[in-house]
Amino acid sequence: MSETYLPTIGIECHVQLCTKTKLFSEVDNDARGKSPNSCMSPVDYALPGMLPRLNQEAVELSVRAGLALNAEINLDCRFDRKHYFYPDLPKGYQITQMYHPIIGAGHVELPDGTKIRIEHAHLEEDAGKLSHEATYSLVDLNRAGTPLVEIVSQPDIHSAAHARDYAKELWRLMTHAGVTLGDLYNGNMRFDVNISIAKPDSDQLGTRTEVKNLNSFRSVERAVEYEIKRQAKLLDKGEQVVQETRGWNDATGETTGQRSKEGAADYRYMPEPDLPPLHLTEAMIEAQRTKMGRPLSETRAFLRQFVSENIVEVLLDYPKLTAKLHSLKDYWLESGASDQKSDQQAATHDAWLKKIANLFSSVLLAEENTSLLNDELPSDAQLSDLMAMVDQAELSSTGMKEVFLKFFDPEMHFKETRMIAKELGVIQENDLSTLEAIVDAVLAKPETKQAQADYRAGQTKVLGFLVGQVMKESHGKANPSSAQTILKSKLG
Amino acid sequence: MQIADQTTSAVSLVQAALKKAHHFQETHHIFTFINDESALEKARAIDAKIAQGEPVGRLAGVPYALKDNFLSPEGETTASAHILTGFQSPITATAVQKLEAEGAIMIGRTNLDAFAHGSSTENSYYGPTQNSKDLERVAGGSSGGSAVAVALGIVPFATGTDTGGSIRQPASFNGVYGIKPTYGTISRYGVVAMASSTDCVGFFAREAADLDLLMEICAGQDSKDLTTLPDYYQTSSFKPGSHKIGIVKDFDNDAIDPEIRQALKTKVEELQSNGHEIVEFDMPTLKYALAAYYIIVPAEVSSNLSRHDGIRYGFRSQQSDSLGDLYYHTRDEGFMPENKRRIMIGSFVLSSGSYDAYYLKAAKARTLIINEYAAAFEKCDFILAPVSPNPAFKLGAKVNDPVSMYLEDVLSVPLNLAGLPGLTIPVGQTAAGLDLGLQLVGPRRSDRALIKFAETLKEKA
Numbered sequence: 001m002s003e004t005y006l007p008t009i010g011i012e013c014h015v016q017l018c019t020k021t022k023l024f025s026e027v028d029n030d031a032r033g034k035s036p037n038s039c040m041s042p043v044d045y046a047l048p049g050m051l052p053r054l055n056q057e058a059v060e061l062s063v064r065a066g067l068a069l070n071a072e073i074n075l076d077c078r079f080d081r082k083h084y085f086y087p088d089l090p091k092g093y094q095i096t097q098m099y100h101p102i103i104g105a106g107h108v109e110l111p112d113g114t115k116i117r118i119e120h121a122h123l124e125e126d127a128g129k130l131s132h133e134a135t136y137s138l139v140d141l142n143r144a145g146t147p148l149v150e151i152v153s154q155p156d157i158h159s160a161a162h163a164r165d166y167a168k169e170l171w172r173l174m175t176h177a178g179v180t181l182g183d184l185y186n187g188n189m190r191f192d193v194n195i196s197i198a199k200p201d202s203d204q205l206g207t208r209t210e211v212k213n214l215n216s217f218r219s220v221e222r223a224v225e226y227e228i229k230r231q232a233k234l235l236d237k238g239e240q241v242v243q244e245t246r247g248w249n250d251a252t253g254e255t256t257g258q259r260s261k262e263g264a265a266d267y268r269y270m271p272e273p274d275l276p277p278l279h280l281t282e283a284m285i286e287a288q289r290t291k292m293g294r295p296l297s298e299t300r301a302f303l304r305q306f307v308s309e310n311i312v313e314v315l316l317d318y319p320k321l322t323a324k325l326h327s328l329k330d331y332w333l334e335s336g337a338s339d340q341k342s343d344q345q346a347a348t349h350d351a352w353l354k355k356i357a358n359l360f361s362s363v364l365l366a367e368e369n370t371s372l373l374n375d376e377l378p379s380d381a382q383l384s385d386l387m388a389m390v391d392q393a394e395l396s397s398t399g400m401k402e403v404f405l406k407f408f409d410p411e412m413h414f415k416e417t418r419m420i421a422k423e424l425g426v427i428q429e430n431d432l433s434t435l436e437a438i439v440d441a442v443l444a445k446p447e448t449k450q451a452q453a454d455y456r457a458g459q460t461k462v463l464g465f466l467v468g469q470v471m472k473e474s475h476g477k478a479n480p481s482s483a484q485t486i487l488k489s490k491l492g
Numbered sequence: 493m494q495i496a497d498q499t500t501s502a503v504s505l506v507q508a509a510l511k512k513a514h515h516f517q518e519t520h521h522i523f524t525f526i527n528d529e530s531a532l533e534k535a536r537a538i539d540a541k542i543a544q545g546e547p548v549g550r551l552a553g554v555p556y557a558l559k560d561n562f563l564s565p566e567g568e569t570t571a572s573a574h575i576l577t578g579f580q581s582p583i584t585a586t587a588v589q590k591l592e593a594e595g596a597i598m599i600g601r602t603n604l605d606a607f608a609h610g611s612s613t614e615n616s617y618y619g620p621t622q623n624s625k626d627l628e629r630v631a632g633g634s635s636g637g638s639a640v641a642v643a644l645g646i647v648p649f650a651t652g653t654d655t656g657g658s659i660r661q662p663a664s665f666n667g668v669y670g671i672k673p674t675y676g677t678i679s680r681y682g683v684v685a686m687a688s689s690t691d692c693v694g695f696f697a698r699e700a701a702d703l704d705l706l707m708e709i710c711a712g713q714d715s716k717d718l719t720t721l722p723d724y725y726q727t728s729s730f731k732p733g734s735h736k737i738g739i740v741k742d743f744d745n746d747a748i749d750p751e752i753r754q755a756l757k758t759k760v761e762e763l764q765s766n767g768h769e770i771v772e773f774d775m776p777t778l779k780y781a782l783a784a785y786y787i788i789v790p791a792e793v794s795s796n797l798s799r800h801d802g803i804r805y806g807f808r809s810q811q812s813d814s815l816g817d818l819y820y821h822t823r824d825e826g827f828m829p830e831n832k833r834r835i836m837i838g839s840f841v842l843s844s845g846s847y848d849a850y851y852l853k854a855a856k857a858r859t860l861i862i863n864e865y866a867a868a869f870e871k872c873d874f875i876l877a878p879v880s881p882n883p884a885f886k887l888g889a890k891v892n893d894p895v896s897m898y899l900e901d902v903l904s905v906p907l908n909l910a911g912l913p914g915l916t917i918p919v920g921q922t923a924a925g926l927d928l929g930l931q932l933v934g935p936r937r938s939d940r941a942l943i944k945f946a947e948t949l950k951e952k953a
Contacts, residue, residue, distance in 0.1 A: 042583055046799040048576070048684040049563045049585060051717050081795055083842075085819055092798020137815075139803065268842035270791055270851065273688035276718055 005197035005235070007228045008205050009157035011166060011220070012192040015149045015174050016126065017061045018181045022145035023125045024052035024095065031142035032186065039142040046090035051274045058147035059278065061179050062102050062123045063285055064292040065149045068177040069118050071106025075280045077123075079272035084265050087139045088128040096124035096150075098269045102278070103149070108173065109297065110165045111313060117154040124148050149179070155194065155205070160228065164221035167191055169296075171217070176299065176319045177292045190215050195227040197235070206231065207241040211248050211255050223248045226255055294326060302326065306354040311361050321360045324377050325353055331380035352387040359404050369405065378407035385417035389427075393479050399426035428479040432486070435470075435478060439486045442469045455491050463487060502535035502542075502553025502597065509555035509599045512646040520622040520644065522637045523600040524560045525567035531555065531599045538595055550705065552595030557641040557650035560601035561608060561684040564588045571684045572616035573606035575800045575826025577807045585682025586717070587651065587693050590710045602637025602650060606828040607797065608658055608686045610634050611880075611900040614891050615830040622887070624666045625926055629884040632662030635696070639666040642696040643927075649697040649706060654914075655686045656785055657879070657904025659694045663916035664879040664929025670696045671703045671943065674936045675911030676721040678707075679714035687792035688719070690785075690908040700917070700946040707939060724937050730944035736769045738872030742778060743903065749882040751922045756878060759919055759930060763876070763949075771872045777864045780857045781906035786898055787841050787854035788909070793831075794838025800826065833894060862910045865935075874945060875933040878903050879916055883926040904931070913939040917946050 022029050025043035043050045066073045080098040101122035108116045128144035130137050151170060157163050171189055175182040182188050196208035209231070211223045231241050246255040294302075299322050303312040315322055332349050364372060378386075386403055389395045395403065403421050406412055412420055421427050429435055442448055448469055451462045463484065470483040513526050538553045558564070561571040563581035570576045588598070605615035613636030614620040621636040623629035624643035631640045638650035639662035652659040654672035663670025671694045678693040685691060695706045711725035739760060744753060760770055802808035802822030809821035827835070841850035868875060880900055890897040907914045913936070916929040934942045 045804055047563070047581070047583065047805070048569070048571070048579075048799070049561075049583075049680070049682040051681055051688075051719075053716060053718055083795060083798060085798070085801060087801075087803050087815070090799060090804060092801060093795055266843050268794075268839060268844075269847070270795060270842050273792055274717075274719060 004199065005206075005228070005232050006200040007158055007160075007195060007197045007224070008155045008208075009159075009163050009224060010155035010194040011153045011157065011163065012194075013151045013153075013167065013170050014126075014190045014192075015065065015151065015170075015180050016188045017058055017065075017147040017149060017179060019055055019057045019061060019147055021055055021057070023055050023058050023123070023147035024145055026053075027145070029146055034142060036138070036140035036142060040144060044090065044145040045141055046092075052095060052272075054275060054278070055147065058123065059102070059280070060284075060288055060291075061147070062121075062149050063280065063288040064177045065121060065151070065174060065179045066103035066106065067285070067289055067292060068173040068179065068296065069103065069106035069108060069121060069151065071118055071121065072104030073280065073285050074100065074102055074104050075282075076100065076277060077102040077280075078277045079123075079275045080269050081272050082267045082269055084267060086127070087137070088130050088141075088144065090128070090141060090144060094125055094127065095272055095275070097122035099271070100277075102280075103151075108153075108166065108169055110162065110169055111300070112165070114162060114165075116156045116162075116166050119152045119154050121149050121151040124150060155196075160221045160224035163193060163224045164217045167220045168217045172316050172319075173296050176294075176296045176316075176322070178319075184215055187215055191220050193220060193224060193227075195224055195231070196241070197228055197231045206235075207243050209241065209243065209255075210245045212245055212258075214248055219248055219250055222253055223255060226253060230255070293323070299326070302329075303357070306350045307357045307361075311357060314361050314365065315357060318360075318365070318373065320373065320377065321364070324360075324383075325357060328356065328380050328383060329353065331384065335384075348391075352384075355387060355390065356383055359401070363401050363404060372405075372408045375408050375410075376413065378404070379413075382407055382415075382417050389417060389421065393430055393482075394427050395421060396426070396428055396480070399424070399428065402426055425475070425477070427477060429474050429477045430479050430482060432482065435474075435482055435486055438470055438473050438478060439483060439490060442466065442473050443490060445469070452491060466491075502538040502595075503532065505553055506531050506535040506555050506597055506599060509647055512644070513557075513600050513641070516640075516644050516646060519627060520624070520631075520640055521619055522602055522621050522641050522644075522646070523557070524570055524572060524603050524616075524618055524637070525601040527566055527599050527601075530566050531597050534597045538597075549594030549596075550709065551591060554596050554649070555599045555647050556591065556596050557600050557602045557638055557647045558588065558598045559604055559635050559638045559651050559653060561604060561653060561686075562588050562651060563682040563684070564598070566598055567601050569601075569684065570617070571607050572604045572618055573800075573826065573828065573831065574617045575802075575807045575822070576684075576805075577826075579806045581682075583682055586679035586714050587710050588682065590712075591651075591706075594709050599647060600641070602635070602641055604637060604658075605634040605830065607684065607793070607831055608634040608653055608655055609793070609828070609830045609834055611657065611661055611897055612885075612887075612890065613637065613662075614887065615828050617828060620887055623884045623926075625921075626884065628886055629926070630665070630887055630889075632665035632880075632884060634658040634662075635670075636662050638696050639663055639668060639670065642666070642668045642698060645698075648699075649695055649702055652694050652696055653683060653686070654692045654694050654904075654908065655690050656789060656901045656908050659692075659696065660879045660904050660914055660916040660929075660931050661900065663696055664918075664931075665884040665927060667918040667921070667927030667929070668696050668698055668916075669700050669703055669918065669946070670694065670916040670929075671707065671939065672907065672914045673707065673711070673939050674721065674913045675908075676719050677711045677725060677913075677937075677939060679712070679717040679720050681714055681716035685792075685796040687789040688796065689792060690789060690911075692908070700915075700943050700950065703915075704940065704943045704947075707943070711939075721937070725940060728937060728940045730941040732944075732948060734767045734769065735874065735945065736771050736872040737763055738868055738875040739770060739772045740775050740778065740868075740875060740877055741772050742774055742776070743877055747881055747902075748878055751883065752878045752881070752928060755919045755928045756876065756930060759876065766949075773868065773871060775864050775868060777857070777860045778906050781861055781909055782898065782902045784854040784857040784861070785901070785905040785909055786837070787850050788858065790834040790838035791842050791851055792838070794835045794842065797827070797831065797835055802826070830894070858909045861906055865906075865910045865912060869935040873934070874938075874942065877931055877933060879929050879931045880904065883922050883928060907931075907933055912936060913942055915942045915946055917949065 103121035196206035612630035613633040635652035643666035812818040
């Protein structure tokens with residue numbers, strides 16, 4: 001059925017910028033946890049005589065967004081008014097960029113190498129929020145005036161999976177560039193998806209529908225899957241797809257018609273006379289390129305050097321963690337002597353990065369620990385020392401994990417790794433004579449006699465029991481592999 | 493205007509102004525609000541300061557009238573529109589802040605055409621203001637109340653806004669000076685917007701010199717209005733002596749009242765006898781100005797008035813039980829017919845399918861007009877022209893003929909489209925005793941030169 005059609009998909013993505021203040025007023029842009037209508041100024045609630053004043057930081061973050069999209073930054077851009085009446089839009093128009101957007105053509109490369117072209121991206125303000133009660137509705141303007149960058153793709157996507165991958169890649173690009181907090185639950189990124197299907201040999205696109213306001217990668221994927229099936233069913237029956245805006249119901253997994261093209265609003269765009277044209281300079285753009293840190297593609301290539309593909313993709317969802325790995329590498333390059341051993345050192349460092357990346361993915365991202373992500377990450381020195389102690393066999397892998405988790409204890413922030421390991425009592429006993437003495441003590445115990453006899457009789461698996469006894473005798477500090485070697489030689 | 497020499501007191505000035513305000517309110521309907529209590533309180537505070545030898549501002553104790561489209565917490569800001577009924581502003585317009593910082597005392601808010609839409613003050617929700625010379629005639633508009641308040645000697649100065657002649661025309665109808673500055677000279681922050689790209693804050697006064705002081709105080713860049721120009725007024729100057737005065741030949745036709753044409757001729761002769769050079773030229777694109785203006789301005793008006801939806805402030809219709817109804821009835825009952833007419837024209841010219849044919853064409857005409865003025869000011873220092881095609885007309889004469897009312901603006905709007913400064917100077921009266929004014933127009937940022945030049949004309953006259 002649906003296999004006989006080729007879907008064509010374009011996505012518009014609204015990204016809320018993490019600026020300190022709103023796009024056109026000096027009011028706090030972060031309304032999380034604030035009471036309704038407490039983050040707004042007369043400019044935001046559109047008192048008569050109020051004029052927009054442009055937030056420079058929002059312009060800078062837009063430039064970063066453009067650079068992350070490999071896009072042309074337009075040195076001259078302008079603002080326009082888009083008119084419609086709704087209580088969440090206090091001025092009766094949204095200030096946006098219809099004719100001269102700040103970001104021109106660009107592209108996004110998905111992890112599998114597929115390129116999706118960006119048509120343009122523009123800077124605009126968000127609207128407020130309505131909540132509907134039984135007999136009345138309430139308006140909250142805390143979000144009104146939050147800066148948004150709207151990224152408009154070309155219709156280069158041809159599957160639900162790619163639609164999801166594209167949405168996710170945008171999220172990564174924007175969070176790694178520091179453009180947005182990327183909190184999907186709170187609507188920091190929202191997707192409008194345009195979908196049409198046509199026979200693969202047709203030279204014309206089918207009639208498209210738009211599914212608005214999707215706020216997760218999964219819902220993007222599911223909505224596209226649903227629409228492809230729905231449209232295919234219509235076409236198979238010889239019916240027509242109606243050009244319309246559809247809403248997504250996450251609970252039922254269905255889209256429903258909202259507004260047909262005939263009912264579409266005429267937004268009566270006009271140039272915004274209260275804001276002069278915006279002129280950017282190459283110097284300003286270069287400054288943002290420096291400030292935004294490494295491009296996502298570079299980070300991906302960096303991670304691929306030492307961890308497997310699936311862990312790379314997991315870590316890329318946490319810009320904070322990948323930034324830490326970059327920072328560690330830089331730290332070692334700066335602190336390491338540039339002597340003849342550098343090749344060997346580099347190999348060590350790659351092994352360390354792999355270990356730390358694995359600690360991140362297996363320990364920190366384990367479900368019970370994810371709350372730690374909100375805390376400060378361990379320092380470069382702490383993690384370096386941790387790796388050195390592991391290399392010296394001073395810590396077992398269990399001990400390493402214990403120390404690593406302890407780093408997140410606020411009281412441990414400034415403590416040296418060794419101190420923490422000592423306090424936890426997880427430093428391994430590696431001294432051979434001390435270990436020998438412990439092994440001797442264990443072998444002298446009457447309860448181990450049977451096991452010793454069994455081992456000598458060829459039942460080598462009892463060695464595990466004996467090693468366990470050594471660990472117990474050493475209060476867990478013995479290096480188990482050394483203990484095993486000593487045991488073998490004594491029993492052999 | 494200074495009272496620091498203690499020959500008079502702020503209290504006596506303000507008391508006198510309030511008394512006159514109440515007196516003329518009965519006959520001329522000048523004010524939408526008279527600031528009895530707060531004005532006297534402020535006057536007493538200034539007198540106390542002077543008595544104690546403390547420094548006071550350059551306008552200490554000077555009473556003034558505020559066009560009722562400037563936001564300030566004193567009185568309701570209504571813009572003479574029903575839809576703003578009950579609107580008490582929490583903020584103060586930049587221009588008002590600057591005047592008050594110098595000690596000026598607002599004694600009343602003046603009547604205007606609702607949202608400044610009009611040329612006669614007849615479109616006010618509160619009814620028309622009467623002409624200072626003839627109660628049967630219009631005050632002009634939209635700043636009619638302010639012009640009449642100054643003409644009748646209630647206050648030495650008043651604020652106005654000029655989007656298409658709203659200061660210059662009522663100044664001319666009431667025999668006072670009125671300045672429409674270069675676009676962007678005075679902040680529009682806190683002024684109820686009519687058309688953002690042409691709105692200008694300006695003043696009425698009986699002396700040109702007073703305008704200079706007011707401009708000196710209020711001009712300047714404002715971070716709250718990104719369209720304000722970098723400061724220039726205070727450092728600009730004027731070279732006395734012989735000047736080249738341009739006369740636009742196109743304006744000398746039958747559409748202009750013969751007494752106005754005669755007044756212009758008399759002034760030209762006077763200028764020549766005073767050693768100024770007269771340069772005559774055509775400005776063929778100016779005839780498109782009115783059409784372009786009545787596309788661009790309604791477009792911006794329809795947009796700027798969108799915020800008046802009954803949701804957050806001002807009037808809300810009670811007869812609504814759905815959102816659509818609320819918008820419909822609030823805006824239907826809250827706006828005056830002229831407001832609605834401009835909203836409809838504006839919405840039309842911006843609608844898809846009309847935008848290119850109307851709005852973009854008008855924008856192109858605007859560019860041509862700007863260029864034509866630039867070329868004109870290569871040939872002369874100032875242009876002298878009529879302000880309006882006729883002196884003050886009878887109340888009700890044009891209210892049912894919007895096009896003839898719009899034609900009232902034919903000579904004043906080209907400046908607004910070009911962002912140029914214009915100054916109305918009183919030049920006498922008609923045989924019937926109606927005031928006549930002419931406008932001096934200069935290149936951008938020539939505001940001070942215009943005022944200073946006007947002062948020299950008065951000395952010579």
